[in-house]
Amino acid sequence: MPGLLQILLDALSLGSLYALGALGIALIFGVMRLVNFAHGDVIAFCIFALLWPSVDVVPIVFAGQLPWFLLIPFVLAVGAGLSVLAELAVFRRFRHANPATMMIASFALGFVIRYFLLMLFSSRPKSVQILPGLSQPVELLGARIPLLQVVTILVTIAVLLALVAVLRRTRFGLEMRAAAENFTMARMLGVRANRVIMGAFAMSGALAGAIALILGSQTGTADIMMGSSIMLMAFIATVIGGLGSLFGAVLAGFLLGGVSVAMQFALPLEARPFRDAFVYGAVILVLLWRPQGLLSGRAAKERV
């Protein structure tokens, strides 16, 4: 059943994007109780880092010409760097502010990044060629599957496994798990708060870079708004998963991807343009059923 396989891969690859996005949000939320709404704009920034600033229609390629083994680390590093910079320049000053204040600050930062890009590149989407080799289809079980989809899913799995390994096996991971559960206590015990928070921002930014690479290869365009839609779904995924729970965020990301794709196929033809309304409706139902999220994180609990 090639049709079914295609649907499954669609669901998994869309879910991968949402999961990576949700993870980027959950990582920071875990250590700072900050819902970072600038995350989507970091994604957009990563893609524009491949181009020289210009408002011309024809983009001037800069880092986009790099071979893949340089291009990928470059984009990940741009994401991590911008994210860490955001921490140093903005969020560090709000460390003791209440979550609502931090959230507003993240919105503001998001707008700053977005309008900075707008200033340099104009609002016109630009075509970018990232990893063109990935757009070829491959034969899989009799179906023609875009290679990119397969790569997206594999990359996501690899990222998740690497993250689990880092969290379980390394000193940084140990400190991060402790900090995510109870930041104040972790600090009291000598966990290097700044390093853990910077690490969380760096990882989150690198995840934004990964999303940028996947989205850029998928669409072949750089658009200053490209992060926003992912950001919204990713945020919803972190809420459904239970804010603060990394595993929950990933699970809910895949779930949302699955539901979106399933509705694309299962809804009556006339209703398909309104797919997202149905997806959000399902989200509301889930939250009515489990307001604390599927895997309740410790978000709702009081900090020391």
Next chain:
Amino acid sequence: MKTLGADRVSVAFAGLRALSGVTLSVASGRIVGLIGPNGAGKTTLVNVLTGFQAPTEGAVTLDGVPLPKLGPHEVRRRGIARTFQGGRLFRDLPVIDNLEVTGVGLGQSRAAAIAEARAMLDWIGIAPLAERIAGTLPYTDERRVAIGRALMGRPDFVLLDEPAAGMSAPEAAELSALIRRIAGEMGCGVLLIEHNVGLVLQLCDHIVVLDSGSVIEQGPPGVIRASDKVRHAYMGTAAETDLPVPEIEG
């Protein structure tokens, strides 16, 4: 021989005076009790001594020298550890990780931290709990893990905030034996904050009584027992706090 002290410490929260001019000291190997009715300022004092709360006036002293303004982490590195009411473990982490993260936080290598953590659990007598997820432990074990976590890196002082709360008499007796060992075998100075006055009278060499943020009495158990001021401060709450003295061996 080291001494941790509070020197005329006052703390005011937006005009409300939580502590006024509190002076006390704890020496290595000694167990000092800190008692007082609810809201007397006991936990605030612990917070000041461990860097969680900057004093409005006065200072924390180590061997008589005032400590500069330090965060909790730096205070911990100088050998002043604490536990918290209710344990406050990392409930999703295994017991061993709870201790390991503390060792690592103190600057140990992971291997050293794990080795010390295992030795510590063994010393306390809860080695079989190492791999258990902390949140699944029974109450008394959770408390003992919290104490083990506080003892990582062999601090010179440990401040125990209501370690016996909610324990039965036999459990409290077991805990007092552990506290005695902390002072005796480790040579740690212990400041014991406890509602169970009987336990404090049994364990401590010196007891400080706080009421409404001030020291109203201090001295050896006999003095505290005989004090009218202490009886007066506890009036009304005496029935629940002045529990019968548990039987403690040794």
